[in-house]
Amino acid sequence: MTGYAPAEAARRSGFSLDTLRYYEKIGLLADVERTAGGQRVFTDDDLGWLVLFRCLRDTGMPIAQMRRYAQLAREGEHTVDERRELLRRHAEQVEEQMRLLQRQYDHLREKIRFYERLPTAEQPTAEQPTAGQPAATALSGG
Amino acid sequence: MTGYAPAEAARRSGFSLDTLRYYEKIGLLADVERTAGGQRVFTDDDLGWLVLFRCLRDTGMPIAQMRRYAQLAREGEHTVDERRELLRRHAEQVEEQMRLLQRQYDHLREKIRFYERLPTAEQPTAEQPTAGQPAATALSGG
DNA sequence: CCTTGACCTGGAGCGCACTCCAGATTGGAG
């Protein structure tokens, strides 16, 4: 309950063993406890951090910034304001990212609809340009 | 109207000059027209492709796959089915990507709400674990 | 003409985030 072997930590976090070691090596994950023989024992606390890192990584935060956050957390409670602001700024970037992704997804869907209107392989080069798309796009990418 | 200098193409597409040259070099963008002296002249058609590449790139398609798509388009109308399928599969991946991003964004917002409930730097280590978050997360990342 | 800023080429280098490797050690099952 209180300690996980590396393989188990990897399984639970979804990170590879190498990545776990790498995260510790670069000081993202704080020094992990060891057995007498030197093998890692991950705690629930470590696992909690890994869940957070996954969240931040999946939303595109660079490792350097995650490390900054982790560093702040280790410094103590007087850094909560800075940590909160760091997360807020990141959340804003994620929002922007989501808007862009949605826009480009819509664009992509329109492209697909263009293909779906084709009678499945016909017509040499006579299409009306889709609204907002240059004729070239319909021609080349169509 | 029909021809753009490299700098203009870069401005309009949002790609750097180096990236435009790179895309041509690796065969993503078809050979661009040249002046007698060898300088590139981008057409509206090229620009259309660049818009598409931006869409695909922004949605996370690897260059190899974009190149495959471009290759198919160059091969002619008999590849429309394969192109459509390629885009559809990609769109599905984008949907998955959007779902993941949304999930992790929600997670992030919850983390931020945790910070917002703190009276701005107080309390040693006595919090109730947020639902679904291991106590460790609230502790370490909180 | 002449200048000068934009452009050319081939190829090296970079930043990120891992991933892999060799060779040694550990530790639980039998």
Place this chain on the structure above:
DNA sequence: CTCCAATCTGGAGTGCGCTCCAGGTCAAGG
């Protein structure tokens, strides 16, 4: 005690997508 799968370390290598550079060439304004 033996075995062997899991783990350890330091460091090299990988893949992606550019980005930069040196050393020349081109072309439009004055």
